[in-house]
Amino acid sequence: MNQTGLPARRTAHHLLMQITTEGRLMAELIAGGALARLENDDRARAQRLATDALRGLDRADRMLKPYLKKTPPDHVMNALRLGVIELCNGEAAHGVVNAYVEIVARNKRTQAMKGLTNAVLRKIAEEGPAGWAKRAVPLTPGWLRQPLVAAWGRDAVTGMEAAHFAGAPLDLTAKGDANAVAAAVGGTVLPTGSIRVPNAGQVSTLAGYASGDWWVQDAAAAIPVKLLGDVKGLRVLDLCAAPGGKTMQLAALGADVTAVDISDKRMERVSENLTRVGLTANCVVSDAFAYDQGGFDAVLLDAPCSATGTIRRHPDLPYAKDGSEFGALIDQQETLIDHALTLLKPGGRLVFCTCSLLPDEGEVQAEEALARHEGLSIDADALRIDGIDPDWITAEGGLRLRPDFWADRGGMDGFYMAVMRKPA
Template structure:
């Protein structure tokens, strides 16, 4: 950080305000230039501080509650939350308190509350990390926690929340040799074949990045392609392909890949990623429903969804969203399954997957697809490293963040292989 740390802290405060107050996602804010004026170190620290605050928001609020007669305005509350995160992370009280007092004072509406900010943060500094550590794991916001408890039970959700709070290590998919990649980057090979790297630092500086030996992909996200088994020589469609991890997997396995995504910017990233790793695929910018080429041996549909399975890596999600878009997403997923099945050859296979923890975006979609399409079947998954308990009654695969707790967890995913009738 700079000497005062103020640029990074002000940016972290801005990010928190936009996410919790305006419902904007971190990725959207970064793409719009929220951190463009910061140097590289401050940019990384601002994002890390905002993410740490989002992961610990519920715990920070519990620490603050005894010192607040009523909730202050959001501008002040978010400054206090960030202060709690830093003070309980061991940062020097003098610099932290002064910085957030200044952030509060710079706003004309909240300037009179700089004294409150100073007093509360100094009390938090007295509690320090010990006060933080004795609090419970932060709870997921109620709008999401309630349906998760209904689906999986309180014990499972508590485990998910622990995984969300811990964050996610870096997972890599090797182009050819996972053991060689693990040795080069100081990682370990997971039971399903992904490489996990703790405390990875800057991704582009890891061994093998420039050579294209691997790409970043959560271990759970790497499994849908593996469900297809041997795809060498098959004509395979990757529908909703960005950022391209699954297209690269398919290409590395020898498939004739067509990658489709509606976003020109995101598809440019897919092309860049393919070029970096030395793989080829046909890339098409198109709405999924407007893409009508058929005759595919297999289709991978990673459908747009609530993304509730990715909170380990995207802690902004439960604060930027409120669930109001879920109904439209579920309808879209249903229509996409039907469209994808039309593009398959007879006896072709469709892998439907979503990075969601909600059964309505996973198990229920598969069950309803079976009911809509006579002769459609689901093939039971046979994959290295999976627990048989993860296989669902209809034949899909359910992954959750609380799985592999001793290894660092995984994203929440649902996936199923649907076989089109002859």
């Protein structure tokens, strides 16, 4: 790692600028090579620093507010935020302050504010970790917080925000014996059968990675497949399949799986994941709407959505997005449900799910699908699987999962899912 830490800090600042001012997502930036020029240690440090800053951004802003007469330009504000995160995590003040003063000074438009940067960060250094700990849990940006409060209430959203701030442990799905995998990786088996590994470190170094004994999959994301029960020998379509966690689950359970995704690159990743774990599926690159090979016993539709249920893992999302594209996603989900039903044989089952916290992308979609399709029903009995709290079952017979559930275990991603049965 570079001794001054400046390359990692400059890259973290670049990531933060792109996310907060350009609406770019972290994964998109990394895939585009934002970290490519860094050494391995610096690459990990830059990503971790940017992620920590996004997770604690609201708290950092509240710490900075008493020392700022007005909000400085974004270039300076993001440098200050990163400085707060480092100083309040116990980094040495001298190196942190000098680095962010230099980042501010290198920009011609903000170089005159290097004195302000120096003074403010030295004040923050005096407060340090003790000052950070006094502040409340960071709030979700208002554009998202308001609809969440309207849907779930203020107390529930406060619990979600605590889960978002805490981040997410690593969850695995075992190809075979979950208890054996848990013992090998130092994890615990959750009530739904997933394996949770705290402080996992580098995923590829965990026992069983090379031999394909498991794959990474949030515990909530692993539940939709479980709702189908015994699928051995059934023809199952995984629509919008990438990155392939559900495809692998279905294949491991003995289903005859067809995985469909529109992206060549994403489907290549699905194929690579299947190869690593020694499973097979029919992988098809196609727009979901163009795929018309029907007669499936079951279809699993993990529809494109706002992804607001994944903020524990992706704290950039509420700062890169503003909700303006969600209406189009909701319309797309509706038409995907209608299309998926045409691919089922009579009496077949559709598992509709979204990793969203917004009822318009979950409960409302299920209710409206029932209204559009005569004879369509929701199979609430399918939700009677290990680990499901009856309180999570919704009025229409779906399953609502939230980040504040399992708070004592490390939370879970937000999800909605329902099993719809086509009339026979």
